[in-house]
Amino acid sequence: MSEEKKLHINTRELIAVLLTLKSFANEVRGKHIKVFCDNTTTVNYISDMGGTKSVACNNVSSDIWNWCLNNDAWITCSYIPGSDNTLADTASRNFNDRHEWKLDENFFKKLSIIFGTPNIDLFASRLNKQEPQFCSWRPDPESNYCDAFNLNWATLGFIYIFPPFSLITRCLQKLRAEGARGWMIIPFWTSQPWMGALLRLLVEDPRIIMRRKKVLVWPLSTEEHPIMSHTRLMACLLSGKACENEAYLKKVLTLSWHHGNPELANNTDHISTGGHNFVIDGTSIPLLPL
Known part of the structure; x- marks a missing residue:
């Protein structure tokens, strides 16, 4: 600290x-x-x-x-x-702890009110943990578990996931395979190949954090993550149970095409030109600002 x-x-x-x-x-x-x-x-x-x-x-x-x-x-x-x-x-x-970035606690509290308070922080250390119970990457003096991928996420209750960005695909796969439930922080990168898999795990409207400064900081100082200069973060409530995702999609509005416009030739995921909605299988998913 x-x-x-x-x-x-x-x-x-x-x-x-x-x-x-x-x-x-x-x-x-x-x-x-x-x-x-x-x-x-x-x-x-x-x-x-x-x-x-x-x-x-x-x-x-x-x-x-x-x-x-x-x-x-x-x-x-x-x-x-x-x-x-x-x-x-x-x-x-040669020790480098610059991977210990932390989401601003005020945003974490706001999202906990919207999505629910997690039981455990799956990707953390004693420096950047958001919950008392957490899982660390390497042995940590305060962690409850080590290496989140060695655990069954479904047995941990409601989980918080803010992984290294390179592990997002692996996290989504594990969520679906184990039928786990929790909310996840990801960068707002709409062209990434994992975006389609993420949309099929949604059970609530995703939130985008509009502010860029002081959102993602290094706990040992006020240094900000360099990625925040050119991107934003998005929070998503996810479930690996297909029935929960299907129930959510039934609640959101179905995308309506204007008369005369040709219907899309396929059902691949895409982002609407307005930038405020995702579209999946003809269903519009609103992206709400936080």
């Missing part, structure tokens, strides 16, 4: 140990854990179960030992020279 960035490096080193323990709790619970660290302060505070020079370091070391007590574990920490700690050091220096 942004508050963590302001902490002293020694405190952050200790926090890294604590978060690692939490991330791999199932693997290390009930065991003796050996930690190697190139920060001597971290080694001393863990080995001595605290210290007096830094209140912040003492508090984190107490959290580490309390975690060990609660998980029937024991921890020892040894110093390793930075020159020998090349693997971990390289990983930390």
